[in-house]
Every structure is written in C-alpha cells, then in structure tokens.
Amino acid sequence: MNATPYLEKYRSQFHFTPPANWMNDPNGMVYWDGEYHLFYQYHPGGTTWGPMHWGHAVSTDLTHWEHLPMALKPDRHGQIFSGCAVVDWEDSSGFFAGSPGLVAVFTHADQDPDTDRPRQRQSLAYSLDKGRTWTMYDGNPVLSHEQLTDFRDPKVFWYAPKRTWVMVIAAGDRVLFYTSPDLKAWAYASEFGAEEGSHDGVWECPDLIELPVDGQADQTRWVLIVSIGDRPECPEGSRTQYFVGSFDGSRFTSDAQPEAVLWLDHGRDNYAGVTWSDANRADGGRLFIGWMSNWKYANLTPTDSWRSAMTLPRVMSLKTGPSGVRLVQEPVSGLQKLRREERQWENVPVTPGINILSSEKSGTFEIECELELGSATEVGLKLRQSESEETVVGYNASAQTLFIDRTRSGETGFHEAFGCRHEAPLEAREGRLKLRLFVDHASVEVFANDGELVMTDQIFPDPGSTGLELYALGGEARLISLRLYELNSIHSAVTAGI
Numbered sequence: 001m002n003a004t005p006y007l008e009k010y011r012s013q014f015h016f017t018p019p020a021n022w023m024n025d026p027n028g029m030v031y032w033d034g035e036y037h038l039f040y041q042y043h044p045g046g047t048t049w050g051p052m053h054w055g056h057a058v059s060t061d062l063t064h065w066e067h068l069p070m071a072l073k074p075d076r077h078g079q080i081f082s083g084c085a086v087v088d089w090e091d092s093s094g095f096f097a098g099s100p101g102l103v104a105v106f107t108h109a110d111q112d113p114d115t116d117r118p119r120q121r122q123s124l125a126y127s128l129d130k131g132r133t134w135t136m137y138d139g140n141p142v143l144s145h146e147q148l149t150d151f152r153d154p155k156v157f158w159y160a161p162k163r164t165w166v167m168v169i170a171a172g173d174r175v176l177f178y179t180s181p182d183l184k185a186w187a188y189a190s191e192f193g194a195e196e197g198s199h200d201g202v203w204e205c206p207d208l209i210e211l212p213v214d215g216q217a218d219q220t221r222w223v224l225i226v227s228i229g230d231r232p233e234c235p236e237g238s239r240t241q242y243f244v245g246s247f248d249g250s251r252f253t254s255d256a257q258p259e260a261v262l263w264l265d266h267g268r269d270n271y272a273g274v275t276w277s278d279a280n281r282a283d284g285g286r287l288f289i290g291w292m293s294n295w296k297y298a299n300l301t302p303t304d305s306w307r308s309a310m311t312l313p314r315v316m317s318l319k320t321g322p323s324g325v326r327l328v329q330e331p332v333s334g335l336q337k338l339r340r341e342e343r344q345w346e347n348v349p350v351t352p353g354i355n356i357l358s359s360e361k362s363g364t365f366e367i368e369c370e371l372e373l374g375s376a377t378e379v380g381l382k383l384r385q386s387e388s389e390e391t392v393v394g395y396n397a398s399a400q401t402l403f404i405d406r407t408r409s410g411e412t413g414f415h416e417a418f419g420c421r422h423e424a425p426l427e428a429r430e431g432r433l434k435l436r437l438f439v440d441h442a443s444v445e446v447f448a449n450d451g452e453l454v455m456t457d458q459i460f461p462d463p464g465s466t467g468l469e470l471y472a473l474g475g476e477a478r479l480i481s482l483r484l485y486e487l488n489s490i491h492s493a494v495t496a497g498i
Contacts, residue, residue, distance in 0.1 A: 022050065053071075082106065175206045201229035223318070297415035
C-alpha cells in the first residue's frame, strides 16, 4: 500500500475506495445493529480483475467508512462472486440458535471438473459476530443450474405476505426467481426478461425492491434493477436498466411495453449497483450504491496502488411524471456533514463570454444551483478547468438534453471510448433547470431536477485544474441561485487493514 494512503493522484476524497488493489461490484449490503455493511468484489493480488474475494467495510452514516479484514475468500468451491446479505430475523436457517443473525448468499465460481466448463453455483455463509468473521455453510452449494454458464449474483429478501425468502438471480440475458423457507432449499418460481428491456449484454446484479409512489405508503410499485455487461459495438459499455411493475411473491410483471428501456443512470460510470437490505427508512425510500466504473475500461483507468471507487450512496424513490412512474435518486443527507465552506450567488445574469466564477478554485466540492434558461441556447458549468482541461456539464435548450462532455477532462488516452460527450433527455421546468453536482478528484455526479435524471462519470484531471466557469451560449440566462460548498475528505476513519 502507498505510504501516504488517500493522498495519491486521483484518489477519491469523499467516495468509498479500497485501501489498495482492485475493487468492483458492491456486495452484501445490509444494515445490522447500527452499522451499514458494504462488501465488495476484491482482488488482493493486484490492481486488475483477478481471483475474487469479498472486501469489507462498515459505516454508521454512509459517509465515513471503517475498513475491515476480508470477509470471504475462495475455497474448494471456487472464487467468491457477487451476492447479498440479509438479517435472518427468525433464524429460519437454523444458524443462530433461535436468535437473529447475518447470512450472506453469494455465487461460488469454478470449473466443472467433468467438462472443464465455467460453473456458477449459489452458496451461504453466516456470521455470529456482527459480520466480522464468516463461516461457510457445510451444505454449499445450495443452488445450481446444469444448463446455464451465467447463473450468478443472487439478491435475496423476505416476502412477508407469503412468509418466504425470494431470490432474484441473473441467468444469461434474463433473471430467474426462486423461493425458500430457510435460505437452504430453493424452488424455481418464474422467469422474467426474455422479451423485455435491453439485451445489449449479459444481465448481472439484479435487485427487486418495493417503493411507495409519490410518498404514499398505500400505493406501491416494485422496481427490478438489472445491470447489463459491455458489448464492443455499444458505445455506452456496461450500464444499468430498471423496470417498474408488480410482484406477487413468485412472478414479476413489468408495467411497460416489452421494448421500453429505462436507464437508472445516464452517465458512463454507474454499474452493478444494488440496495441495502434491512435499512428501513420512514419515507419508504431505499438506499443504493453502485460501482463507479465501466467494463469497457475498468482495468485501464490511470490509478496506481488501487483501482475503482463506489458512487455516492443514494436514496431511491418513485415519482409520477409525464412519462409515468419513474425512479428518482438523491444523495444521502449525511454528505452535508462534509461541507466546509459555503459561497453563494443569487439573481445574477449569465452572459456569454463572462464568468462570474472566474475567481473560484475548487478541487473537491458540491454545487447546488438553479438556472433560468432565458434566451440562451446552451447553459452549464465547466468544472476542473485549466487552459487545456475542462469537464462540461451543460443543457441544450433546443434539444432539451443534459450532457456531460469529458473529451478534455484530463487523461483520456487509456481507452478510445473514454473521452466522449453523452446526453440524455430532460425537460426544463417552466424554463428553469436545477442541478446538484458533486466533484471529486476523479469523478463528477450530477443530480438534475431533484434527482429526476442522474449522470455519473469518472474524470482524471490534473490536480492543478481547479477552475470553474458558469457559462451561457446564444443568449443570456439568469442564475437564480448557486451555492458552492468545499467538501472535507472522509479519510479520517480508522483503517483496520485488509
């Protein structure tokens, strides 16, 4: 590990990163006894993907993290691929002598000794000490599929109306549902996705959650989240879709037409995200985090002793809009504790060629702003700016699209697809646009119109590129309000080692 961890070039200052080596998918997220657990796919032998383990960290606020020793290591059944963790409140598994406890459900990956074909089977581990150590179940694996090579990433939850555990699992380019009374014996229930959604890549890391609509607890819909892997001919790379529908304990039915595709994040770098189990909120929202990378270039990003970060944790909810019921995402409120200094501007014209932020220099910060589009054809912010570098977050008024342009964002040459501009449709509200941005040493996350649209991108600017610009093109806009917060680093937490 670097002698001065968390001070390296590009090291995220308020996003979760591993102390060293490779990290990908978030795993096993569960809330238990005052702690949020975050496990993750981890390769302790290098900074590129390799034999998978589960790394581990805990937090009491979803902002500051304590790194713990590795939780799960490969054994005779294979590597430890992605999965989940649940609180077995009624000890249905029999692991806890009648008390509640933590059970991890995950994919063991190895080669079939008879055919030498890749094999993926589902297994269990349990913890008697708040997740600090884990015991593999003697009966592993508990679920396999003889015909499928891609059969992985189980997400399990308790379905109270039928008093059963439900597993949703990725199976090629669709998902399968299983049920169980005890987490050990699983029965096939149904299939979803053969004709629905995007099939641009293999389906991975599914999740199924129930959310109130418009905050009404008596009006709920189910949301099925499914990530899809990279395919060379698709410029977006790996990304995550979702479906809104109904679930009866056995079968999920989508509300949308089969060909409809809803994207969870319109940036390039939010993949394999799932929600925390047992983290019940009064507002009914669910807590989510994703892996902030893309399989197109994940092994190539220009960091040294570690690789990858997680997105900011978000609260997911459902709101009704012109296009129907859609996911809305907002960053967790605990991030406000990181605010160190605030500057603000109100009711200022944004004129082409004039930058009211020209005196500002910021490296890690948050911006909240509301803009009146006026006669401008384009308006936005240029971040991490210097003479040769900038990342642009802009709004095209005529096309009604929000975009991120990272073609000049810093280091981009490690992959031809990285230096790009991408956009997504977003309607202004009565001629106004609200943006909330978080900019770290190697990323920008944009929450537009109160989380109606989200874009997450990695960037790799020079540390000296700290300029800011609020700009307008083609006419004058007006800044209704802007608040700029410098953000503290989260890396004062105790590190127990990995």
